[in-house]
Amino acid sequence: MCELLAMSANVPTDIVFSFTGLAQRGGVTGPHVDGWGITFYEGKGNRTFKDARPSSESHIAQLIKSYPIKSEVVVSHIRQANRGCVSLENTHPFTRELWGQYWTYAHNGQLSDYEKKFVSTRFNAVGDTDSEMAFCWIMDKVVEKFGDKAPDDRLAVYRYISTLADEIRALGVFNMILSDGEHLMSYCSNNLCYITRRAPFGKAKLIDTDVVIDFDKETTPNDVVTVIATRPLTNNEQWNVLTPGEWKLFKKGELVSSSVS
Amino acid sequence: MCELLAMSANVPTDIVFSFTGLAQRGGVTGPHVDGWGITFYEGKGNRTFKDARPSSESHIAQLIKSYPIKSEVVVSHIRQANRGCVSLENTHPFTRELWGQYWTYAHNGQLSDYEKKFVSTRFNAVGDTDSEMAFCWIMDKVVEKFGDKAPDDRLAVYRYISTLADEIRALGVFNMILSDGEHLMSYCSNNLCYITRRAPFGKAKLIDTDVVIDFDKETTPNDVVTVIATRPLTNNEQWNVLTPGEWKLFKKGELVSSSVS
Numbered sequence: 001m002c003e004l005l006a007m008s009a010n011v012p013t014d015i016v017f018s019f020t021g022l023a024q025r026g027g028v029t030g031p032h033v034d035g036w037g038i039t040f041y042e043g044k045g046n047r048t049f050k051d052a053r054p055s056s057e058s059h060i061a062q063l064i065k066s067y068p069i070k071s072e073v074v075v076s077h078i079r080q081a082n083r084g085c086v087s088l089e090n091t092h093p094f095t096r097e098l099w100g101q102y103w104t105y106a107h108n109g110q111l112s113d114y115e116k117k118f119v120s121t122r123f124n125a126v127g128d129t130d131s132e133m134a135f136c137w138i139m140d141k142v143v144e145k146f147g148d149k150a151p152d153d154r155l156a157v158y159r160y161i162s163t164l165a166d167e168i169r170a171l172g173v174f175n176m177i178l179s180d181g182e183h184l185m186s187y188c189s190n191n192l193c194y195i196t197r198r199a200p201f202g203k204a205k206l207i208d209t210d211v212v213i214d215f216d217k218e219t220t221p222n223d224v225v226t227v228i229a230t231r232p233l234t235n236n237e238q239w240n241v242l243t244p245g246e247w248k249l250f251k252k253g254e255l256v257s258s259s260v261s
Numbered sequence: 262m263c264e265l266l267a268m269s270a271n272v273p274t275d276i277v278f279s280f281t282g283l284a285q286r287g288g289v290t291g292p293h294v295d296g297w298g299i300t301f302y303e304g305k306g307n308r309t310f311k312d313a314r315p316s317s318e319s320h321i322a323q324l325i326k327s328y329p330i331k332s333e334v335v336v337s338h339i340r341q342a343n344r345g346c347v348s349l350e351n352t353h354p355f356t357r358e359l360w361g362q363y364w365t366y367a368h369n370g371q372l373s374d375y376e377k378k379f380v381s382t383r384f385n386a387v388g389d390t391d392s393e394m395a396f397c398w399i400m401d402k403v404v405e406k407f408g409d410k411a412p413d414d415r416l417a418v419y420r421y422i423s424t425l426a427d428e429i430r431a432l433g434v435f436n437m438i439l440s441d442g443e444h445l446m447s448y449c450s451n452n453l454c455y456i457t458r459r460a461p462f463g464k465a466k467l468i469d470t471d472v473v474i475d476f477d478k479e480t481t482p483n484d485v486v487t488v489i490a491t492r493p494l495t496n497n498e499q500w501n502v503l504t505p506g507e508w509k510l511f512k513k514g515e516l517v518s519s520s521v522s
Contacts, residue, residue: 088306
């Protein structure tokens with residue numbers, strides 16, 4: 001299994017605090033030592049930092065913890081390999097371009113009997129993980145349904161993706177983070193939770209390492225920041241736990257759509 | 262204009278020496294202050310470090326200079342903006358996936374009257390540079406000609422790409438680096454040169470900063486390393502200068518194909 005971390009915010013926000021907690025799970029408080037990656041969107045562009053080495057001892061993870069990159073959307077993942085060897089091409093997040101936007105994806109879980117299902121033509125996996133094959137299959141299906149030009153109704157695209165995620169969940173565990181740089185989707189199979197922070201901001205204390213932050217000193221009153229994680233990263237705040245099959249779509253930190261329960 | 266740097270090697274090799282020279286041109290010995298990027302292939306996977314800030318004062322460029330990443334193929338670029346604003350989405354190199362491989366591209370030059378030509382459907386530019394539009398058009402044309410599955414004859418693909426590059430060169434200046442992670446193509450419009458280093462290795466001295474390296478101490482006798490750059494990076498070695506319209510294809514450091522002159 002792996003750990004996911006993602007953020008959607010209405011102002012460029014750094015994720016150093018949350019990433020510091022997550023990185024500990026890559027070899028210190030958690031067993032996820034088979035690489036890690038983090039994608040930051042800045043406008044339409046993005047940049048991904050990846051390493052096949054454990055996040056707790058990676059030079060590049062150290063940079064991310066010490067050099068705040070401000071971003072409105074972040075997708076991050078630390079890996080404990082189950083399908084596919086430990087290598088850079090198997091390290092999440094994965095990115096593909098569609099409709100002139102970069103789509104970034106990370107998966108926590110494990111699937112079975114997926115080879116026959118995940119047949120894709122336009123988007124192809126570079127590595128050999130079930131995760132990347134699932135992503136390419138989703139992207140192929142989206143193009144098949146909506147075509148080469150972006151439809152006006154983006155929510156319809158995400159609703160369709162949720163039905164594809166339902167199909168994938170039938171093959172095993174499928175917790176997913178997906179973003180087009182503007183929207184951030186979280187799909188829960190068994191472990192995913194989120195918190196939306198807004199004024200009045202308070203203090204938060206990481207579970208995985210002895211760090212406390214006072215968000216009131218780091219934010220302005222209009223900031224809205226949603227953080228999604230496999231398991232809560234702080235122990236003095238109330239996280240919302242998603243149920244199996246539930247999904248949430250965020251934009252600029254706010255919830256804009258979700259599964260009908 | 263911008264500066265290009267690329268490497269093809271038969272063993273994972275770090276590019277710290279050459280990048281140190283290139284990074285100086287991003288604000289110290291050269292005017293290329295509008296961002297920089299570098300892509301390292303490690304096996305089939307790759308990772309790109311990008312920054313919209315000048316390379317000479319970038320924290321991330323500092324990491325690249327101090328933390329050797331060993332790679333068989335590298336593509337790098339420092340930018341002086343002409344088309345498109347200074348932003349992350351306009352920062353080279355650009356990457357797209359085709360045939361289960363990551364294709365990475367960087368361009369030096371400037372094009373005119375390109376909007377009508379660079380119409381693409383499958384691959385679309387995320388930013389607004391002539392460079393990225395040219396890349397997407399090339400990738401679209403390649404799929405149009407060779408289809409959704411990788412052809413056995415990869416050299417035929419690069420020969421075809423050279424004819425597309427000829428067409429683009431008719432619109433202005435088009436020095437290009439392109440790689441599928443295995444091959445590295447350099448196409449010259451007016452400024453591109455390369456050097457292939459192999460045993461017996463000697464000392465090299467950077468032009469842009471006071472650094473000397475003794476490759477004999479850094480290599481093994483079987484190493485073959487080709488470095489491509491806009492202008493020579495060292496002043497005590499013989500660089501091969503490409504002529505307008507000339508192209509070279511390298512694999513594992515060796516020249517495997519080139520334009521017929």
